[in-house]
Amino acid sequence: MSNQKKKHFQIEAFKHKVVMDPKYPDKTWKILEDAIHEIYNHNASGLSFEELYRNAYNMVLHKFGERLYSGLVATMTVHLKDIAQSIEAAQGGSFLEELNRKWNDHNKALQMIRDILMYMDRTYVPSARKTPVHELGLNLWRENVIYSSQIRTRLLNTLLELIHSERTGEVIDRGIMRNITKMLMDLGPSVYEHEFEKHFTNVSAEFYQVESQRFIECCDCGDYLKKAERRLNEEMDRVSHYLDPETEKKINKVVEEQMIENHMLRLIHMENSGLVNMLCDDKYEDLGRMYTLFRRVTDGLLKIREVMTSHIRESGKQLVTDPERLKDPVEFVQRLLDEKDKYDKIINLPFNNDKSFQNALNSSFEYFINLNPRSPEFISLFVDDKLRKGLKGVNEDDVEVTLDKVMMLFRYLQEKDVFEKYYKQHLAKRLLSGKTVSDDAERSLIVKLKTECGYQFTSKLEGMFTDMKTSQDTMQGFYASHPDLGDGPTLTVQVLTTGSWPTQSSITCNLPAEISALCEKFRSYYLGTHTGRRLSWQTNMGFADLKATFGKGQKHELNVSTYQMCVLMLFNNADKLSYKEIEQATEIPAPDLKRCLQSLALVKGRNVLRKEPMSKDVVEDDAFFVNDKFSSKLYKVKIGTVVAQKESEPEKQETRQRVEEDRKPQIEAAIVRIMKSRKQLDHNNLIAEVTKQLQSRFLANPTEVKKRIESLIERDFLERDDNDRKLYRYLA
Amino acid sequence: MIFADGITLLCNDIQVDPQDIVMLVLSWHMKAGTMCEFSKKEFTEGLQSLGIDSLEKFREKIPSMRSELKDEQKFREIYNFAFGWAKEKGQKSLALDTAIGMWQLLFAEKQWPLVDHWCQFLQARHNKAISRDTWSQLLEFAKTVSSNLSDYDAEGAWPYLIDEFVDYLKENGVNQHGQINDSSLN
Numbered sequence: 001m002s003n004q005k006k007k008h009f010q011i012e013a014f015k016h017k018v019v020m021d022p023k024y025p026d027k028t029w030k031i032l033e034d035a036i037h038e039i040y041n042h043n044a045s046g047l048s049f050e051e052l053y054r055n056a057y058n059m060v061l062h063k064f065g066e067r068l069y070s071g072l073v074a075t076m077t078v079h080l081k082d083i084a085q086s087i088e089a090a091q092g093g094s095f096l097e098e099l100n101r102k103w104n105d106h107n108k109a110l111q112m113i114r115d116i117l118m119y120m121d122r123t124y125v126p127s128a129r130k131t132p133v134h135e136l137g138l139n140l141w142r143e144n145v146i147y148s149s150q151i152r153t154r155l156l157n158t159l160l161e162l163i164h165s166e167r168t169g170e171v172i173d174r175g176i177m178r179n180i181t182k183m184l185m186d187l188g189p190s191v192y193e194h195e196f197e198k199h200f201t202n203v204s205a206e207f208y209q210v211e212s213q214r215f216i217e218c219c220d221c222g223d224y225l226k227k228a229e230r231r232l233n234e235e236m237d238r239v240s241h242y243l244d245p246e247t248e249k250k251i252n253k254v255v256e257e258q259m260i261e262n263h264m265l266r267l268i269h270m271e272n273s274g275l276v277n278m279l280c281d282d283k284y285e286d287l288g289r290m291y292t293l294f295r296r297v298t299d300g301l302l303k304i305r306e307v308m309t310s311h312i313r314e315s316g317k318q319l320v321t322d323p324e325r326l327k328d329p330v331e332f333v334q335r336l337l338d339e340k341d342k343y344d345k346i347i348n349l350p351f352n353n354d355k356s357f358q359n360a361l362n363s364s365f366e367y368f369i370n371l372n373p374r375s376p377e378f379i380s381l382f383v384d385d386k387l388r389k390g391l392k393g394v395n396e397d398d399v400e401v402t403l404d405k406v407m408m409l410f411r412y413l414q415e416k417d418v419f420e421k422y423y424k425q426h427l428a429k430r431l432l433s434g435k436t437v438s439d440d441a442e443r444s445l446i447v448k449l450k451t452e453c454g455y456q457f458t459s460k461l462e463g464m465f466t467d468m469k470t471s472q473d474t475m476q477g478f479y480a481s482h483p484d485l486g487d488g489p490t491l492t493v494q495v496l497t498t499g500s501w502p503t504q505s506s507i508t509c510n511l512p513a514e515i516s517a518l519c520e521k522f523r524s525y526y527l528g529t530h531t532g533r534r535l536s537w538q539t540n541m542g543f544a545d546l547k548a549t550f551g552k553g554q555k556h557e558l559n560v561s562t563y564q565m566c567v568l569m570l571f572n573n574a575d576k577l578s579y580k581e582i583e584q585a586t587e588i589p590a591p592d593l594k595r596c597l598q599s600l601a602l603v604k605g606r607n608v609l610r611k612e613p614m615s616k617d618v619v620e621d622d623a624f625f626v627n628d629k630f631s632s633k634l635y636k637v638k639i640g641t642v643v644a645q646k647e648s649e650p651e652k653q654e655t656r657q658r659v660e661e662d663r664k665p666q667i668e669a670a671i672v673r674i675m676k677s678r679k680q681l682d683h684n685n686l687i688a689e690v691t692k693q694l695q696s697r698f699l700a701n702p703t704e705v706k707k708r709i710e711s712l713i714e715r716d717f718l719e720r721d722d723n724d725r726k727l728y729r730y731l732a
Numbered sequence: 733m734i735f736a737d738g739i740t741l742l743c744n745d746i747q748v749d750p751q752d753i754v755m756l757v758l759s760w761h762m763k764a765g766t767m768c769e770f771s772k773k774e775f776t777e778g779l780q781s782l783g784i785d786s787l788e789k790f791r792e793k794i795p796s797m798r799s800e801l802k803d804e805q806k807f808r809e810i811y812n813f814a815f816g817w818a819k820e821k822g823q824k825s826l827a828l829d830t831a832i833g834m835w836q837l838l839f840a841e842k843q844w845p846l847v848d849h850w851c852q853f854l855q856a857r858h859n860k861a862i863s864r865d866t867w868s869q870l871l872e873f874a875k876t877v878s879s880n881l882s883d884y885d886a887e888g889a890w891p892y893l894i895d896e897f898v899d900y901l902k903e904n905g906v907n908q909h910g911q912i913n914d915s916s917l918n
Contacts, residue, residue, distance in 0.1 A: 706889075
């Protein structure tokens with residue numbers, strides 16, 4: 001190998017100048033322009049993507065992007081104008097189809113064009129701040145096709161007409177509707193809104209205004225609501241099939257406003273089919289529909305609630321003030337319970353357990369139950385009836401259900417202390433006559449009252465039960481320690497602790513000799529084991545079983561009150577007795593004696609005595625005989641009346657007075673409690689606090705509270721402030 | 733102890749009617765416990781506080797004591813003092829007749845147009861003794877509430893008796909000048 005000569009390589013610049021062909025941009029553009037034509041003419045298959053892309057690329061590279069872009073705009077515009085014309089030429093039904101088809105074509109073309117011009121799209125377009133190709137294509141479509149004067153209105157009208165036909169029951173091509181609306185949405189959110197949606201809602205509003213007016217003139221409430229519901233469902237269906245989801249809430253609002261909101265009051269108050277009618281007839285389906293529909297509009301439920309409340313209050317008020325109804329307390333209360341059940345069901349089912357409705361129901365019941373001042377007494381009588389016989393044979397769960405319902409009524413009472421007084425009286429009678437259906441039921445109710453009102457409410461009631469039990473034990477002890485009494489009359493004594501039992505004035509009468517001797521034995525026995533106590537016989541509350549033989553030998557066992565026993569036993573030693581003689585012998589107070597003699601002589605089937613003269617009233621000069629002709633189908637005849645009854649007027653007044661008296665110390669205790677903790681408080685706030693504290697028992701009368709305050713000032717518990725006479729201070 | 737006789741003598745000496753209201757003012761100065769009685773302590777200390785050591789000075793002091801009733805604050809003190817002073821020893825309340833007498837005396841000094849209606853009302857409707865609270869609150873009532881009752885506030889924490897009085901006046905149509913229209917009261 002010979003020595004290689006080192007060669008220097010020199011790289012020299014191109015000496016060969018590249019001269020741009022001045023016709024280059026035009027030529028290149030022509031190629032592309034032709035390609036676009038082909039694409040629009042569905043001849044794209046013959047084109048070479050690679051070549052076109054390269055051409056476009058080169059143009060941009062050689063700084064001819066501007067030329068390319070403007071060329072694109074011009075070409076597309078021309079095509080679109082052609083397209084617009086062909087669409088305009090379409091007849092009738094094919095208008096939309098043609099539009100749709102051309103749109104699809106345009107999109108395909110646009111896709112291809114963009115692909116070809118992708119380099120420009122990515123480089124020239126952003127730097128020159130031009131609209132990207134795809135968007136440009138849409139804008140041009142919009143401007144040249146949609147906004148074309150011939151097409152714009154025709155498109156809108158066609159759409160609206162089709163929708164109208166569908167609303168009137170015709171079937172339309174939903175597919176094409178869908179495509180068209182989708183096209184509008186693709187063209188930009190405001191296009192859909194301005195070219196279609198806005199007009200759609202306006203026209204719909206008119207449509208529904210007319211329709212609702214037509215319906216309301218000829219339909220009843222239930223039917224109208226059904227129609228409204230159907231229309232709403234239709235519109236939702238329409239939206240889901242061929243409208244933008246955003247349109248749903250707008251069209252709903254239109255339908256709700258036109259069909260429901262504008263006619264709300266008229267529907268509710270419609271005669272014979274409106275809300276009140278639905279409530280009375282328990283039309284659950286209609287009520288449910290009304291609830292669901294009205295819930296959609298402002299104040300819809302409020303209106304329903306208002307009308308329901310005033311209806312319940314009105315009908316409740318009639319119920320409690322109707323003199324017919326007030327004759328039977330048990331019926332009265334049952335009716336209240338039935339009303340409550342009815343409305344509970346209504347609120348539960350069609351009204352969706354809506355709490356605000358439940359509250360409205362409660363406040364209405366509270367309102368009208370307290371309109372009748374005898375409600376507490378009647379509720380207690382209802383309970384008495386149930387516990388005496390109504391719940392006989394009923395299983396435990398059902399008993400609980402009934403008692404819970406009673407408790408629910410009890411909660412509505414504002415004068416709970418009045419109820420307590422009556423309940424105590426009635427319970428006493430039940431216990432003493434041994435006439436309670438179930439001890440468990442009694443105790444269960446006491447527990448419920450305790451839970452509701454606290455220990456103090458029921459402590460005395462429980463004391464009554466304790467006394468009964470203790471008395472049983474005492475009697476056992478008595479007879480165990482007096483075995484010699486086996487032959488004589490059997491005595492059962494109930495020893496009642498004063499204070500636990502309702503207060504009665506105890507005027508004793510003269511007991512028959514055999515009985516009083518026995519009673520004395522008991523008294524000394526009892527006081528022997530309980531020194532320091534005092535016993536007083538309550539002869540107006542006892543009863544006795546007497547075996548009687550009448551004139552023709554008929555034998556009966558008579559169940560009588562103690563007073564009645566005293567009277568009857570007199571006839572063991574006399575055939576005839578005058579009223580005066582009976583009165584002297586027994587020392588029973590006159591009104592009681594008269595009642596007693598009436599029940600012995602004037603009641604058919606129980607007239608063990610005969611009165612002369614046979615008049616209805618018992619007067620001083622009457623004479624009494626044993627009724628030898630007395631007969632009864634039963635061996636055991638019940639004459640004694642110690643059953644709880646609705647009070648007479650004077651009795652009612654007396655009870656009311658006692659309640660008022662009992663309230664005074666309670667008010668004072670509340671005042672002292674509050675003042676002790678606050679140290680000082682002004683007049684109005686003190687009244688408010690006291691009322692609040694006593695609310696669970698009764699509604700405090702502000703005048704009464706004021707009197708108690710003054711009484712406490714007098715007794716130096718409180719004083720007025722020297723400077724502010726409305727301020728009270730607690731004196732320790 | 734000075735009792736009624738002694739007081740009559742005293743009144744003679746100072747030339748004042750025993751029924752004169754200035755005797756009440758005097759008793760107030762003496763902090764007397766009960767009307768128509770002065771203990772030695774009350775008498776001597778009272779005179780001392782008034783700076784009286786002779787009958788002359790006593791007589792001279794009378795007009796100024798009378799004028800004390802014109803002072804708002806002093807009148808109130810004297811008025812409230814009168815309750816304890818006029819009532820029976822050991823009683824909590826003031827007998828109605830005595831109260832009415834005292835009110836007529838006191839409100840002759842300090843004009844209150846409704847005083848007669850008040851007394852009539854009490855005799856017609858109340859007929860029981862007057863409590864201290866009612867006594868003291870009545871003065872406030874007379875001072876603050878106008879005689880046509882236009883500014884009477886039912887929520888004003890007035891004693892119950894005064895509320896009843898207002899009702900009574902309204903029932904019987906008291907007009908602007910505090911005159912009752914109902915002639916049945918005459």
